[in-house]
Amino acid sequence: MQVLSYSGSQLVDLCSALLLLTCFAIVAQRRLSACVDLFALQSAFLVVTTALVAYLTGNQHLYVAAALTGVIKVIIIPRVLKKVIDRLNVKRELVMYVTVPAGLLICGGLVMLAFFISQPIIPLGFLLTRDSLAIALAIVLIGLFTMIARQKAVTQLVGFLVLENGLFLGATAATYGMPLIVELGVFFDVLIATLIAGIYTNRLQDAFDSVDTNQLTVLKE
């Protein structure tokens, strides 16, 4: 059992690390549709991680959460985003506030920061997922950073979704998942938020002929 939980812990860490890797890929990626694909991939890794934790701990409700993640984040949301991109006809994210290498460096720094912050907490835990906590925090920070660094509304939305993935991983890592009812609520929130943001992006395009959120400054009084 000890051996299993040790190797299980290693497996969970591996999957979490893959999640983090996709984050870096998103930061480095300039093409919008590729960003969405990468998000779908990241969500797929999240499904695997969650299912793994469910299997190793025997928490049945995590299977449901994993299945929902699969349906909503791997299939529905990427499709919605793809449709938005098609309609907007913007393929490339040309303007970024931070160049790609600088962005990657900052993300590296953020990962270090996340590990530094969670250092005192991790030894206190006894869950087999405890080491994923730092990774989850890093993903949250990188998601937030993506939202700041990119100008196009679509990538900001992707940043938001990445952030949410990080939160979900964190919840799984810290407590073996939230109660099912909470998770269901969160899923629907994210789905609705994405739909609303999609519509809002379309409106932005209609109003300014661009999905550059910088245009919103003209709304200032």
Next chain:
Amino acid sequence: MLNLLWILLGSYVVGILLPFCLPRRAEVQSLSAGVPAVVATSAGVVLGLLGLTSSGFITGSLASTIPLLAFTIRIDPLAAFFLLTISLAGLAASIYALGYVRHFDGRASVSTIGSLFNGFLCSMTLVVLADNGFFFLIAWELMSLLSYFLVVTEHEKTEVRYAGLFYLIMTHVGTAFIIVAFLILFQGAGSFSFEIFRHPNQSLPEGMRTLAFLMALIGFGTKAGIVPLHVWLPYAHPAAPSHISALMSGVMIKTAIYALIRVYFDFLGGQFPWWWGFTVLFLGATSALLGVMYALMEHDLKRLLAFHSVENIGIILLGIGAGMVFQSYGLKELAALGLLAGLYHTINHAMFKALLFLGAGSLLYATHVRNIEEYGGLLRRMPWTGVFFLVGAVSISALPPTNGFVSEWLVFQSLFLSYQLPTAFLKLMLPIAAAILALTGVLALACFAKAFGISFLALARSTQARHAEEVPAPMLVGMGLLAAFCVVLGVAPMVMLPLLDRVVAPLAGISIEGKVLAMDGWALAPVNVEFSSLSTPALSLLLMALALLGWGLAVTFGGRLRKRRYKTWSCGINLTPRMEYTATGFVQPIKRVFSTVYQPTAKLETEFLHESRYFAKRRHFEFHIEPIFEKYLYDPLVAFFTTLADRLRVIQAGSLHLYLTYIFVTLILLLLLAV
């Protein structure tokens, strides 16, 4: 008795929901809101009387999942008294509403008004019944919000929206102070239960108690409309539908009086330094005087009544303030008398102010105007409304044999009894307050001489007034009920005083029923028969006898009661409304006398015919009085906050990225701090 409570709350809930479930016909909807309200308020009246007479308390509680919050209810005599007051006024208003809401058919949703009306009454009831700080605040906020929605019923008018916004801001500022007061009490108690507030584990230090006193005074004072926190009142009360104005002015502001007594005498145990009482007394005197003075200058009937609420809250506070002063010197009997006077005026004001607002509503219903300059001669067209309004006007002017007289007389007595106080300063101050109260009474009389005389007597000044018709029966019943209470409470205070004594006794620690009611209850004698006494039944009999005597003398010796037709003084011209004394003219001397307070500006523009300067083509006269508090207190405050907001707008760049960066940086800093 718990059953009654369920009937009460259940009917309100039915009244809130039912209007939305029934067909959209105004009659059906007003019935579906009015009938549950009548049932609920009747249950409230019975429950209030039971609570006042029974020896034990009714308590009930419902746990909640939120920490520190419990839906606890307790009907002790104080709560029962206010429950009775709310329910009596609510009963009259809900009967009145059956007829009145037709006025709104087509302009506003009758079902929404009915539902909000029930909700408003229910929240006020819960405010006085709540026995948990959290629960109290929830009910308090509900009361504020529901009344806000009622104020903005006619939201298509700009001034109504302004009034609503003003009210909303003021009431929330007040609530903020109340929350601070409760948090201070929470510090000592460690719980939000009122029971633990009463008997805290560790008593608060003196400084904290003072802070709690001030916070409660400002917070509840905003709702009560104490000067200078009264500014919202003359905007908000007139804007609401009249039966709501009656409740807001007659009852809602009383919940603040309830809360003040609850905090000072119950939670803080009636132990306080003399200057607390003096502060309340001072504010009461200021409110009473300024309230009536501004009312006098007002020609919008509902605004006039709203200013009178400021005055009457002042009178109530004079009683309570005197009680507090006496309490801090250990003069328990006098303290009980002061409180009793304040509470008596509370129920009296609820009755006559509700009556007057309903009367104003009837005039509005019949004529569609609020300015009394456009009334005139209405007594002939609307005799019942006129009589009821007169009863209200007599009561509010504190004339016997109505209720306002009795309670103001009691307030006077408790102020005069200050000679028993040990310090010269207070010995002097209380009689000065009594003098101010006397001045207030005179001005109130002048004001209602104006309001009644200009509105109901002489000739109609406008087409609307000329074609006014008496209002429908439910409205008359509602007003008649209140008018009857005004007379009963005035002629038979011996019925009310024992009940009030049961409210006051636990707060002041002494029962004064035996002393106040002399001669087997036929006379009132404030604590000491030798000092002064008053028998209201005898007084009423005397007044009636005098009136009969006058009439008799006139019949016997006058001999000229036959109707004679004769040329008037008007030089053979027919009388027209243009010859009448106007409200503006009526108050002109008073305006001159008190011009220091009013700071009036009068402007007369005359356009002459260019052929001759002896003939004016057009004259335009306007005058307005300076709103001192708004100009010198509120405007600078608003200007200050606007400047502050302008400065802070620098960080509002409008850039989404910048805002996200703020969040990001804050998050990282906090995380680093946590490590």
